[in-house]
Amino acid sequence: MIRSFSGKRFLNVGNAHFGRSFKYEKPDTQRPIDKAKYEADKARFQTKMPGAMPKRFLRKIHQVRADQSSWDRMDTDEKRAHIEREKDPFQPVVSNFDAYKKQIRSSLRRPLEVVSIPGTDSAPLITCSGTGNASNFNLQSNERYQTFTKIRLFSDTFSSSVTDSTKTRRPEINFNAVESNRSLSSSSFASTELSDDLKNSLANLNFVKMSNIQKEVLETFFNFPEADIVGISETGSGKTLAYILPVLHSWLEKGSTALIITTQNHLALQIRELAEELIQQLGIDPSEVVSLTEVVPIMIRTLHSIDAGTIRRDLLVFDEADEVFSSQNFAKSSQLLSLEGQKILLAPFHFSETQWPLVRESLGNRINLETDLANRIPLHIPQKFRRLKPEERSLDIIKRLKSGKRTIIYVNRYKEAVFVERLLKMYEDDGFQTIRKGMNSREVRMAIDDFESGKISVLIGTDKISRGIDFSALEQIINFCPPYSAADYLNRIGRTGRLGQSFVSSVITYAVDSKERENLQRVKLIEEAVRRHSKISELDPNFNFDQHAKIVQERKYTAKS
């Protein structure tokens, strides 16, 4: 059935009055639409529209556009009033006429809602939403997707810049959590050859089942007592316990001494905390056994605070080994590698292709371990990407923080941290702290403790706080912009969904302007890694800590020149 309007002097389409007579045939939604006719209608509308619009309607559009671009000129009160307003500021301007056009289009294009991967209980892995052009994510009807090649990459839509136009794309892609944390194995600590005292300590601290990497490391340690061990395992999978247990066991049974090397002071503090808890359970004074400064049986040091010439230890442990042996640090760390003693290296990622042969050469009888989930984007953490204009991002952040969730906002540069600080101050949000450049490890640790205890609810920082830190109260992660490397992305999101946690925080990454195009390449890589659930190192052979260091170095160089 064709309904037609004709010969009217004024046609009222929503609020818009068209002062010309014309004929328009509205298609019946039950009938398949003639695509050619639809395109012709659309073209006719678009050419006729500007002349047909009354001044009143034009004025309104100009006003809304002016409102949007004047964000920077607004003062604090005005901005606050803007955000308090009920209407969602992130919706693009949609006149009734646009709504009407959408209605026409809707029967032609099926909006994408859900993509399910066979084998994951048909849970939707990817959902796309956001305003703008939903056709980017359009699915073919009635097809099953074994791979994701048929769906256009979300990051492709990043190439066009965000404008004020009503056709603006503000797409959003959600990677939903489709499984629970799979890092825990089915074996318990009770089944290992650890000393009974240690087993009791573990049980008192509620550690019952081993994680996959803990199981692998302990089995290797007991079956091949002389071998060096290299273990790669996903973030938050209990690598610290995986090396502390062999260290404590050897000290208890044979009086063996150990040196644990890590990269940052606040990580050394965290390792000491866990070691002390276990030692206390044994009824021993921890200060006699473990220290960051003294020479005791178990020494914990950062790479930069150690003098390799004075060391003689039975066991040498390298935490965050990919960073310790990155090309930047190799001059120093290779000296430690040449020392005598059994070595245990644990890392969340593969070593770089250039560094690995150098590390391998220095290890004797070596056993490599790698968990299934290492180097992959975890599927138990919900992740979201949003493409917005910069001012919309500011509003979105404020909106998210209003929920009162404990949040980490990651920035790539301190300049961005200052911007976020100003934004929060503008909304009189004082419950935040920034991890600044010159902060010492004690100050960083204090800020983290304040965050964990709830004294502050927002922590702002660069990737200085993305590696190794074990947050328990974190509820939300915001990437102010895409991180420099996929390694950083994995590290950042790895602060949540950790072993032993009862909830998983959400992660959002914003992509704003075209200046970030190089970073958007990273988003593409991340997206591909999630869609295929393949290792990032397989998709990008350069994926490693070295690459990150290179990018940061290049950025500094460009900034200087």
Ligand SMILES: Nc1ncnc2c1ncn2[C@@H]1O[C@H](COP(=O)(O)OP(=O)(O)OP(=O)(O)O)[C@@H](O)[C@H]1O
């Ligand atoms: N067997 C276990 N059972 C339950 N929880 C565990 C177990 N082992 C470790 N955990 C907990 O898991 C969390 C993460 O552990 P840890 O910090 O050692 O992870 P990680 O692999 O070193 O992470 P990252 O790569 O981020 O440094 C800690 O809170 C720890 O208490």
